[in-house]
Amino acid sequence: MRVWLRHAGSGAILGISLVGALLLTIAIGLVWMPYNPIAIDLAHPLAPPALHHWFGTDEFGRDVLSRSMLGARISVLIALATVAVAITLGTTLGLLAGYLRGWTDRVLMMGTDTVLAFPGILLALALIAVLGSSNGSIILALSTAYTPSVVRVVRSTVLSIREREFIEASRSAGDSALETIVRHVLPNVLPPVVVLATSLFGWAMLSESALSFLGVGVPPPAPTWGNMLSESRPYMDIAGWLSIVPGLCIAGTLLGINLLGDALRDWLDPRRES
Amino acid sequence: MLGYICKRLLLTLPTLLLVAVAVFLIIRLIPGDPAVVLLGEGADAASIAGVRADLGLDRPLPVQFFSWFGHALRGDLGRSIVSGEPVGASILQHFGITAAVVLVAVTFATLIAAAAGLIAAWRRNTAIDLAVVGAATVVLAVPSFWLGLVLLLLFGLKLGWLPFVGYVPFSESAGQAVLFLVLPVVTLTITESGVLTRMMRASSIDVLQLDYVTHARAKGLSERAVLVRHVFPNAFAPTLTLVGLTLGHLLGGIAVIETVFTLPGLGRLMVDSVLARDYPVVQGCLLFTAVVYVVVNLLVDLCYPIFDPRVTAR
Numbered sequence: 001m002r003v004w005l006r007h008a009g010s011g012a013i014l015g016i017s018l019v020g021a022l023l024l025t026i027a028i029g030l031v032w033m034p035y036n037p038i039a040i041d042l043a044h045p046l047a048p049p050a051l052h053h054w055f056g057t058d059e060f061g062r063d064v065l066s067r068s069m070l071g072a073r074i075s076v077l078i079a080l081a082t083v084a085v086a087i088t089l090g091t092t093l094g095l096l097a098g099y100l101r102g103w104t105d106r107v108l109m110m111g112t113d114t115v116l117a118f119p120g121i122l123l124a125l126a127l128i129a130v131l132g133s134s135n136g137s138i139i140l141a142l143s144t145a146y147t148p149s150v151v152r153v154v155r156s157t158v159l160s161i162r163e164r165e166f167i168e169a170s171r172s173a174g175d176s177a178l179e180t181i182v183r184h185v186l187p188n189v190l191p192p193v194v195v196l197a198t199s200l201f202g203w204a205m206l207s208e209s210a211l212s213f214l215g216v217g218v219p220p221p222a223p224t225w226g227n228m229l230s231e232s233r234p235y236m237d238i239a240g241w242l243s244i245v246p247g248l249c250i251a252g253t254l255l256g257i258n259l260l261g262d263a264l265r266d267w268l269d270p271r272r273e274s
Numbered sequence: 275m276l277g278y279i280c281k282r283l284l285l286t287l288p289t290l291l292l293v294a295v296a297v298f299l300i301i302r303l304i305p306g307d308p309a310v311v312l313l314g315e316g317a318d319a320a321s322i323a324g325v326r327a328d329l330g331l332d333r334p335l336p337v338q339f340f341s342w343f344g345h346a347l348r349g350d351l352g353r354s355i356v357s358g359e360p361v362g363a364s365i366l367q368h369f370g371i372t373a374a375v376v377l378v379a380v381t382f383a384t385l386i387a388a389a390a391g392l393i394a395a396w397r398r399n400t401a402i403d404l405a406v407v408g409a410a411t412v413v414l415a416v417p418s419f420w421l422g423l424v425l426l427l428l429f430g431l432k433l434g435w436l437p438f439v440g441y442v443p444f445s446e447s448a449g450q451a452v453l454f455l456v457l458p459v460v461t462l463t464i465t466e467s468g469v470l471t472r473m474m475r476a477s478s479i480d481v482l483q484l485d486y487v488t489h490a491r492a493k494g495l496s497e498r499a500v501l502v503r504h505v506f507p508n509a510f511a512p513t514l515t516l517v518g519l520t521l522g523h524l525l526g527g528i529a530v531i532e533t534v535f536t537l538p539g540l541g542r543l544m545v546d547s548v549l550a551r552d553y554p555v556v557q558g559c560l561l562f563t564a565v566v567y568v569v570v571n572l573l574v575d576l577c578y579p580i581f582d583p584r585v586t587a588r
Contacts, residue, residue, distance in 0.1 A: 011411075114292040117564050119526040122544060126560050129548040130303050206417055210530050213419050214545050229420060236423070237431050247420035255415035 012263035018256025026073045035063035037070040038221045046239045056241045058231065064245055067223040072249065074224050078138055079204035085143035087197050090150025091189065095181050097151065098158025105155075112148035120145040121207055125216065133216050142207055146200050153196050157189050191268040198261035202254050209250050225250050279576060286572050293564045294346065298339050301557045351558035356550050361558035365540065369525075369562070371441075372532070372539035375455060376524040379462035384517050386467045388510060391474025395482060395509075396501060406471060413468035422461040422534035429457060441537050458535045462528065466520055473516050478509040511581040518574030525570065526563030 034054070041061030049056040055064035097108040115123065124141040131137035161167065162185070170180045211217030212226030220227055225246035232242035309325040310317065326332050330341055345352070351361035394406035429436045436457055442450040481487065482505060490504045491497075527541025540559065547555035 110288075110292060113289055114296050117289055117293045117568050118296075118560065119523040119563060119567060121529070122526050122541075122560065122563055125529070125544060125548055126300055126556055129551070129553075129556050130300060209417060210419065214529055214533060216545065216548055229423065233423070236427055240427060243420075243423050243427060247417070247424065250420060251412075251416045254417070255412065258411065258414055 011259045015256050015259025015261075015263060018252055019260055022072060022076070022253050022256065025069055026076060029069035029073055033066040033069050035066045037062060037066040037223055046235060046242075048239070049241055055245045056239070058228075058239075058242055059235055064228075064242065067228060068225065068245060068249055071223040071225045071228060071246070072253075074135075074218060074222060075205055075208055075226075078135060078208050078218070079201050081139045082142045082146065082204040082208075083197050083200045085139065086146040086150055086200060087193060089143070090147045091154050091186075091193060093147070094151040094154025095158060095185060095189065098155040099162060099177065099181055099185060108151065108155075112151050115144065115148045118145075120203075121210060124207060124211065125214075128211070128216050133219055135218060138208055138211060138217055142204055145207075146203065150193070150196060150200075153192050154189050157192055158185055161185065161188050195261065195265045195268060198257060198264055202257040202261065205250070205253060205257070275579065278579065282572060282575050286568060289568055290565065293568065294343055294561065295339065297557055297561045297564065298342060300560070301553055302335070304553060346561060351561070352554040354547075354552055354555050356547075356552045356555075361554050364543065364555065365558055365562050368538055368540045368543040371537055372527055372541065373525060375458050375462060375531070375537070375539070376521065376528060378455075379459045380466060380517065380521050380524065382459070382463040383466040383470055383520075384513075386463070387470030387474050387513065388506070390467075391471045391476075391513070392478050392501060392506060392509065394471075394475045395478030396497075396505075398479060403475075406475065410468045410471040410475075413464060414472075416465070417530075418461055418465040418528075419530035419534050421465060422457065422531055425457050425461055426534065441535075454535070454537075458528075458531050458537060461534075462524070462531055466524075470513060470516060470520070474509065474513045477512045478505060481505050481509045484508075507581050511578065514577065514581060515574060518571050521574075522567035522570040525566050527559070 039062065041057070044053075044057050044061045045059050047053055047057040047061070053063055053065070055068065057063055058067070093108055097105040118126075120142075123145045124138075127141035127144060128137050131140065167180060167184055170184050175183070208217055209224065209226030209229070212224045213230045215227075215230060217226055218224045220231070228246040229243060232239070232246070236243055309322045309331060313321060313325060323332075330338055333341075342352075349362050351365070353360055354364065357364075390406050390410075394403045397403050437450075437454050441454050444451045487500060487504055490500045495504075525540075527539060527544055529539075529541030529545050531537075532539040532542040533545070540563070544556065544559040544563075546552075547559065
């Protein structure tokens with residue numbers, strides 16, 4: 001760990017600090033929030049940032065800090081679930097395609113090519129049109145859009161190692177295909193998958209906030225940074241903080257995840273320079 | 275070269291067919307009967323059966339597909355449930371504004387990225403490099419819709435330099451139209467330049483280490499000539515692929531930017547039809563954007579040999 005930190009430098013430290021701050025905020029939010037994030041207080045609408053409301057209040061008098069804290073939890077959970085589904089499904093399919101080759105490979109590649117022919121966010125939009133907007137359909141829609149890139153990465157890694165001696169040895173020792181894949185192929189596939197998972201997490205956070213901003217993501221009154229930004233637009237001229245706070249949250253989180261991803265890639269794949 | 279072009283063209287056809295099948299199936303996944311959606315819940319069985327027959331929904335799925343696909347090939351994408359307008363005409367009308375913003379912004383972003391990435395790689399590990407990498411990293415983390423809102427707040431509201439909400443078509447007043455497009459173009463240029471700059475810098479670093487660059491320097495060429503004539507063409511090829519992917523994605527609609535700046539573009543059309551459950555329009559937009567994406571990538575692949583002639587030999 002220490003070697004890694006020295007090697008990765010200040011970018012990694014900033015990345016870890018930002019992601020750490022995000023996780024800490026979520027953890028605190030689980031036990032304590034300054035106000036109830038969805039409680040309406042019509043006596044104090046659009047109050048500017050002050051001591052008792054650090055980030056001010058919105059048009060319904062709801063505390064922006066509390067809403068941002070709950071929004072962080074919702075966005076991170078959706079992004080985590082999206083990445084988990086995409087990585088699990090994509091790794092399984094990629095292993096099968098790369099190891100079995102033949103028809104399995106051809107059919108799976110046709111499928112990934114088709115999905116990759118749609119711009120990701122539009123495919124997600126279309127699937128949400130079909131499924132209706134809810135947290136579950138955001139996860140399903142985004143993971144459908146991301147799975148093909150996981151399949152691609154895993155498949156190409158498997159192709160590069162499947163003819164190596166240790167795989168041949170496992171086969172000659174009489175291991176079944178499943179045993180060979182799980183014990184010998186999978187561990188070699190994990191480093192690029194971890195790097196990809198970090199980027200996917202960032203993309204999922206960004207896409208969820210974009211969908212929520214467009215009004216087809218997380219349905220109100222549940223707050224996410226995206227729908228908070230969307231609701232802030234009519235009050236931009238009199239309550240600028242409503243637009244500034246959620247945006248800074250998204251940008252800070254993405255910066256942290258990207259820096260962490262760069263550091264992970266340098267560490268796991270030292271041949272490539274970022 | 276001709277063989278390469280033919281091969282790429284032929285490889286595109288099955289993808290386009292699969293894309294059409296996928297679009298058709300996604301829309302058929304919608305829960306409930308489209309005829310009921312069209313007529314409303316209270317419609318009687320006879321008129322529902324009538325609409326089903328009109329839409330061809332009583333025929334087998336493959337027949338429905340080929341009928342729809344045949345019409346789509348002739349440019350007929352059906353009519354909007356909400357407005358009754360032909361979907362194809364509506365898509366083309368909205369596509370114009372999206373294409374204008376995207377093409378200008380991606381051109382600027384590519385120019386900025388090519389210059390900044392090359393210089394950063396050339397002056398690697400200096401203050402210039404650090405500034406370029408730092409700026410690109412920050413830009414990558416800023417969501418386009420938030421950058422748009424902040425610029426609108428600053429230049430539209432506080433300073434009042436640029437129009438705030440709405441849009442004037444080019445046909446009415448070209449000068450006004452340009453003013454409305456300044457902020458969307460600036461926002462998109464900044465957002466897209468981040469990843470392109472990183473790509474250009476990384477490939478320039480690789481190319482600068484190659485023997486032929488050392489050779490070019492050794493024969494006494496100026497640094498400027500080495501960079502422009504020898505490093506740039508090779509380093510730019512991977513960036514060009516990324517430009518193609520970016521163009522393909524963005525031409526499908528920059529929904530969030532169009533929402534921030536209230537522009538009637540393709541992305542906004544898609545979002546509005548999703549919200550209104552206007553399925554013929556959603557289906558049409560999806561098919562159109564996927565075809566644009568595939569065609570743009572095909573064009574980029576066809577341009578690739580200009581920068582890297584080795585690809586035609588494969």
